[in-house]
Amino acid sequence: MGAVVKGPGTAFRESSADPRTESVPFSHLSLELGHLYMEDFAEGPTRLRRHFAAVRPWVEAARAGLGPLAPGRRPRISTCFLIDDYFSRLSTPAELIPPLLEAAAEAGLTIDYLARESGCAGPAADGSRHRDRAVLAESVLHRLVESPPPGSNGFRPPVGRTGWLTNGRRTPSQRTSAALDATGVWQPPSETEARGHSVFLDVELWNGPEDGRTWSCAFLAAVWQLVRLGLLRHNGAAVLTPVRWEDGTFPADWDALPPVLRLNPSATPFTAYATCSVLPSRFLPVEHAVRVILDQVHVEAEALAQVAERSAGEGFPVPAGVVDRTSYVFPPGL
Amino acid sequence: MGGLGTTSGPVLACGEVRTCLLPHRRAVDEPTAVRLLGLRADEPVRTSRRPNRHACSPGVLTGVDCLLPTATGAKVRAVGTVTAHAGLVEGRVLQSTAYFSAPAEGPDRRRPWGYYLVRPGLLVPVGRLPGKSVTEGFLTGHQQDRLDVGSIAESLLARISRHDLLDHDAPLTTTDTSLRWTASPAGDGEPASALLTELGSGLRIAELRLPRGTTPLAAAALCEDLALHDWLLTTVGDKLDGLPPGSENQAAALKVLRPLVDHLLHLWMPRARLDRALSPLWEELERHPGFSRQWNTMAQRIRDQLALQNLIRGDAPARS
Numbered sequence: 001m002g003a004v005v006k007g008p009g010t011a012f013r014e015s016s017a018d019p020r021t022e023s024v025p026f027s028h029l030s031l032e033l034g035h036l037y038m039e040d041f042a043e044g045p046t047r048l049r050r051h052f053a054a055v056r057p058w059v060e061a062a063r064a065g066l067g068p069l070a071p072g073r074r075p076r077i078s079t080c081f082l083i084d085d086y087f088s089r090l091s092t093p094a095e096l097i098p099p100l101l102e103a104a105a106e107a108g109l110t111i112d113y114l115a116r117e118s119g120c121a122g123p124a125a126d127g128s129r130h131r132d133r134a135v136l137a138e139s140v141l142h143r144l145v146e147s148p149p150p151g152s153n154g155f156r157p158p159v160g161r162t163g164w165l166t167n168g169r170r171t172p173s174q175r176t177s178a179a180l181d182a183t184g185v186w187q188p189p190s191e192t193e194a195r196g197h198s199v200f201l202d203v204e205l206w207n208g209p210e211d212g213r214t215w216s217c218a219f220l221a222a223v224w225q226l227v228r229l230g231l232l233r234h235n236g237a238a239v240l241t242p243v244r245w246e247d248g249t250f251p252a253d254w255d256a257l258p259p260v261l262r263l264n265p266s267a268t269p270f271t272a273y274a275t276c277s278v279l280p281s282r283f284l285p286v287e288h289a290v291r292v293i294l295d296q297v298h299v300e301a302e303a304l305a306q307v308a309e310r311s312a313g314e315g316f317p318v319p320a321g322v323v324d325r326t327s328y329v330f331p332p333g334l
Numbered sequence: 335m336g337g338l339g340t341t342s343g344p345v346l347a348c349g350e351v352r353t354c355l356l357p358h359r360r361a362v363d364e365p366t367a368v369r370l371l372g373l374r375a376d377e378p379v380r381t382s383r384r385p386n387r388h389a390c391s392p393g394v395l396t397g398v399d400c401l402l403p404t405a406t407g408a409k410v411r412a413v414g415t416v417t418a419h420a421g422l423v424e425g426r427v428l429q430s431t432a433y434f435s436a437p438a439e440g441p442d443r444r445r446p447w448g449y450y451l452v453r454p455g456l457l458v459p460v461g462r463l464p465g466k467s468v469t470e471g472f473l474t475g476h477q478q479d480r481l482d483v484g485s486i487a488e489s490l491l492a493r494i495s496r497h498d499l500l501d502h503d504a505p506l507t508t509t510d511t512s513l514r515w516t517a518s519p520a521g522d523g524e525p526a527s528a529l530l531t532e533l534g535s536g537l538r539i540a541e542l543r544l545p546r547g548t549t550p551l552a553a554a555a556l557c558e559d560l561a562l563h564d565w566l567l568t569t570v571g572d573k574l575d576g577l578p579p580g581s582e583n584q585a586a587a588l589k590v591l592r593p594l595v596d597h598l599l600h601l602w603m604p605r606a607r608l609d610r611a612l613s614p615l616w617e618e619l620e621r622h623p624g625f626s627r628q629w630n631t632m633a634q635r636i637r638d639q640l641a642l643q644n645l646i647r648g649d650a651p652a653r654s
Contacts, residue, residue, distance in 0.1 A: 138375045139374065139375040142373070142374040142375055142376065143374070143376070145396070145397050145415060145451060146397050147397055148397035148398050148399040148400075148413070149399065150399045150400070150411075150444075151399065151400055151479070152397065152398050152399050152400060153398055153400035153401075153480060153481050153482050154396055154398055154400075154416065154481065154482045154483065154485050154486045193446060232376070233376065234375075235377065235378045236378075295446070295447050295448055295451075296397075296447060296451070298395055298415075298451050298454060299451075299452075300377070301454065320448070320449070320452050321446060321448025321449065321451075321452070322448060322451075323448055
């Protein structure tokens with residue numbers, strides 16, 4: 001495997017044997033200003049105004065909660081909003097986005113970056129550089145390393161085949177014979193890291209046939225968190241790099257829009273050391289699933305090392321575990 | 335993570351290498367090798383052309399939480415990940431390696447999974463690691479309900495062998511081999527050493543004492559190199575064993591010799607990608623038992639047989 005043969009005074013390097021990992025810029029915090037279903041948009045501007053009015057105080061709180069920074073450092077907080085164009089497309093960007101931005105502005109909020117949910121499933125980066133059919137969600141799927149319940153010695157059906165991921169051990173499958181059922185002993189599922197009692201969760205990552213999978217909302221949301229944390233690469237290259245979009249006009253087709261837009265020219269970087277998402281509490285189950293997924297994603301070591309080095313360098317160390325870098329606010333009235 | 339025996343590093347690395355002929359009629363080219371070994375969508379297969387062609391898959395991790403094999407039967411629980419990768423040499427010989435390293439001690443209870451995922455390839459014992467007992471237990475072989483590194487290597491090999499690109503029409507029949515290995519740091523002033531044992535039926539065990547600071551990856555690469563060359567010696571040796579002299583039965587001899595020349599003779603290249611600090615170990619193996627000496631003798635025998643056949647064939651028309 002050793003790609004570099006070293007010795008006194010001589011070295012032979014082969015570039016293809018020595019992959020590089022592109023670095024990305026970092027804000028301190030990536031703040032998500034809510035998430036809405038397409039149906040919510042359909043309710044009109046009043047619904048959007050109500051949303052951002054409820055989000056507003058928590059944005060202030062998240063800013064304050066960043067804590068003291070090293071002397072001379074200004075907090076770098078970028079805001080983002082994810083639009084669900086993956087599960088339904090009731091309207092066009094031209095119809096949907098301007099009222100959204102207006103409603104945010106009315107509440108005194110700026111959306112720095114706007115992202116499309118299908119970008120989390122779709123091509124890994126701009127199509128010109130990666131013409132292969134690799135998709136981001138699939139890459140993350142390949143990076144899942146299941147948390148082993150005690151007793152796991154190397155055998156388990158891989159998640160890649162089943163499409164389900166748990167935080168523990170499932171109930172053993174039961175025989176269906178009625179005669180056996182009478183005597184059969186039911187065994188409960190268990191959560192691996194339970195404190196006393198289990199909260200067992202089994203997350204569906206996708207459904208549908210292999211060549212036409214529909215990724216689950218929870219899985220795409222986990223990808224979205226990893227993208228915001230700057231931890232994903234494709235063959236070493238950064239993914240979903242924001243594209244400047246400052247003229248205020250939007251196309252009639254979602255696919256004509258880059259996956260991540262930078263709407264605010266003075267925004268701090270999209271990717272950040274930590275994330276905070278202000279969400280309606282109906283998303284609580286989804287975000288529980290997101291945490292179960294994030295806890296089992298093996299992030300590329302070099303990407304992790306870059307964050308650790310950079311954040312420590314500016315006196316803002318991040319937790320080692322990826323899931324511990326995410327936080328949520330579920331405010332009332334959202 | 336530091337190398338073996340360093341302050342922050344592990345005190346033990348253990349693994350298993352499986353080696354087999356790629357089940358395909360001919361050696362595959364580099365693009366095909368890349369497709370075969372592309373285990374992940376986002377990480378490239380690493381290829382190298384000097385001093386021979388080699389392709390290496392990205393690593394894949396398997397989470398485990400179980401008892402380690404021990405010689406004494408002591409119950410040592412460890413949690414973490416076993417890493418595995420596959421390699422293809424000259425598009426012809428397929429290897430898969432699964433291995434882990436372990437520190438001298440770990441927390442007294444299992445930590446959140448994220449703790450282990452940022453330490454890929456490390457199995458952290460719950461409490462203290464009885465290194466000697468685990469080394470002996472691991473080399474002895476799989477024990478019921480305890481860690482099974484061999485099956486992880488095997489399933490990776492099976493996953494690649496099942497690929498649609500392969501025609502499963504190998505040009506010669508060969509036996510797969512397993513090399514089970516452990517590596518611990520050599521003491522100060524102690525030279526690196528390897529104790530290599532052949533256990534028949536394609537199983538080899540290697541107990542290594544390596545220079546302090548050797549990474550588990552470098553130890554695994556050494557074992558892959560050992561396994562590859564041991565496999566070549568085994569395979570060619572088996573074919574030549576009991577070979578009818580070419581002068582008696584030309585057709586039968588040619589049938590055996592030809593695939594060896596076509597597919598295996600050019601693969602001998604010890605230390606192709608070896609960490610230089612580990613070179614003395616190979617030099618020792620070259621002195622005793624003398625890997626290259628045996629190989630050169632066999633290769634010469636094959637060439638002599640073929641030369642002889644040419645001579646006989648050259649004579650044949652004159653006689654008729």
